[in-house]
Amino acid sequence: MKAVVYNGARDVRVEDVPEPRIEEPTDAIVRITSSGICGSDLHMYDGHTPAEPGIILGHEPMGVVEEVGDGVSIIKEGDRVVMPFNVACGTCYNCLRGYSSACLVMNPQGAGAAYGYVTMGPYRGAQAEMLRVPRADWACLKLPGRPGDDKEDDYVMLADVFPTAFHATEMAKVSSGKTVAVFGAGPVGLLSAYCSMLKGASEVYVVDRSPSRLRLAERIGAVPVNFEEGDPAQQIVELRKQGDVAGSKLHPTEKWDGVECGIDAVGYQAYDREKPDDYRPDQVITDLVNVVNPAGNLGIIGAYMPNDPRARNEQEANGLLTIPFGLLWSKGLSIETGQAPVKNSQSLLRDLIVGGKARPSFIVSDRIDIDEAPDAYASFDKRDDVTKAIIRLE
Ligand SMILES: NC(=O)c1ccc[n+]([C@@H]2O[C@H](COP(=O)([O-])OP(=O)(O)OC[C@H]3O[C@@H](n4cnc5c(N)ncnc54)[C@H](O)[C@@H]3O)[C@@H](O)[C@H]2O)c1
Numbered sequence: 143m144k145a146v147v148y149n150g151a152r153d154v155r156v157e158d159v160p161e162p163r164i165e166e167p168t169d170a171i172v173r174i175t176s177s178g179i180c181g182s183d184l185h186m187y188d189g190h191t192p193a194e195p196g197i198i199l200g201h202e203p204m205g206v207v208e209e210v211g212d213g214v215s216i217i218k219e220g221d222r223v224v225m226p227f228n229v230a231c232g233t234c235y236n237c238l239r240g241y242s243s244a245c246l247v248m249n250p251q252g253a254g255a256a257y258g259y260v261t262m263g264p265y266r267g268a269q270a271e272m273l274r275v276p277r278a279d280w281a282c283l284k285l286p287g288r289p290g291d292d293k294e295d296d297y298v299m300l301a302d303v304f305p306t307a308f309h310a311t312e313m314a315k316v317s318s319g320k321t322v323a324v325f326g327a328g329p330v331g332l333l334s335a336y337c338s339m340l341k342g343a344s345e346v347y348v349v350d351r352s353p354s355r356l357r358l359a360e361r362i363g364a365v366p367v368n369f370e371e372g373d374p375a376q377q378i379v380e381l382r383k384q385g386d387v388a389g390s391k392l393h394p395t396e397k398w399d400g401v402e403c404g405i406d407a408v409g410y411q412a413y414d415r416e417k418p419d420d421y422r423p424d425q426v427i428t429d430l431v432n433v434v435n436p437a438g439n440l441g442i443i444g445a446y447m448p449n450d451p452r453a454r455n456e457q458e459a460n461g462l463l464t465i466p467f468g469l470l471w472s473k474g475l476s477i478e479t480g481q482a483p484v485k486n487s488q489s490l491l492r493d494l495i496v497g498g499k500a501r502p503s504f505i506v507s508d509r510i511d512i513d514e515a516p517d518a519y520a521s522f523d524k525r526d527d528v529t530k531a532i533i534r535l536e
Pocket residue numbers: 180181182183184185302303306325326327328329330331349350351352355369407408409410411412413414415425426442443444445446480481482525526529
């Protein structure tokens with residue numbers, strides 16, 4: 143079968159690899175119909191992880207069940223399904239308390255496993271014609287309709303970015319009436335803004351520098367903020383002052399002119415605002431600490447790695463960042479981080495799509511053949527016009 147294989151920094155190739163087979167009775171084999179390329183894949187693609195050549199990439203799988211092992215009882219051959227990027231057992235202590243992102247069983251190298259990702263266990267990736275899905279009864283979420291129908295792009299968002307963005311809003315404690323700043327207008331940032339809107343946030347600001355991505359943010363009702371036009375924290379405070387709520391001083395204090403909820407949907411490959419061609423891994427957390435109001439909440443969904451072979455200095459190569467912890471503490475901010483446990487919200491978000499209440503596919507810019515994957519990686523890596531590319535098979 144064909145698969146997208148990592149061959150080193152900025153080098154992915156489509157190769158012929160052996161088809162997967164059932165290895166455990168609880169496995170299923172899924173024939174992939176759609177598979178996303180993710181901003182997380184770009185960390186490997188850009189050479190900012192310890193990934194070695196040979197990894198089959200991809201962790202956003204959707205397709206049709208081809209075969210099930212003897213221990214699979216709920217999922218049947220022919221079912222249309224989407225899987226979370228997390229590979230998890232579903233039964234360990236962490237899985238049972240809602241942290242399948244930190245499953246204690248499935249990754250011999252640590253807590254939490256995923257398809258096709260460095261340090262996340264031995265699982266082959268989903269940018270391929272077929273995928274082995276361990277713990278299939280836990281992993282496979284059934285979908286209505288048929289492959290290639292008008293909701294295919296919405297449903298594939300359930301593998302990662304839609305539930306991940308929802309989780310970001312949970313971490314940042316977004317709820318009705320609250321004000322939100324989202325840094326990053328990639329798939330995760332745009333959908334974090336979208337989920338904030340679904341939850342009834344009163345004002346949502348989205349920070350980036352890509353005009354096309356900021357236009358998408360505006361289209362869904364968020365306020366775009368271009369960080370190339372000045373300090374985004376100050377821009378948001380100024381914009382709020384011009385608005386009806388902060389502008390009319392109902393809360394008569396400037397200490398309330400920031401936002402209550404801050405979401406980092408960028409991660410350690412954040413552009414340095416002073417030197418935009420460089421990365422500055424502490425840039426976004428610093429901006430968030432500045433813009434979030436006292437007693438507010440930060441959700442850090444953007445990825446940070448313990449090792450970055452291409453970091454600016456030795457400290458950052460070991461994941462050590464300098465963040466304004468004094469200001470964070472004195473403001474009394476709460477902070478949550480980590481991989482998203484996709485399963486927690488996956489079926490509810492599916493039901494919103496089925497019921498016509500959510501259309502997360504507004505972020506999809508490119509639908510490509512698997513042979514076009516190397517070009518799509520190169521274009522997506524510019525983080526501009528290609529917002530989300532989906533590999534379509536069949
Ligand atoms: N925690 C999880 O479970 C999880 C799941 C999926 C993705 N992620 C992570 O979320 C992050 C975003 O993913 P994506 O697919 O949207 O990626 P992406 O690379 O397409 O988007 C990142 C966006 O951030 C913008 N950006 C860069 N520096 C910035 C800055 N200083 N201020 C504001 N914006 C800035 C870029 O222009 C880009 O549009 C990545 O780090 C990815 O690894 C985490």
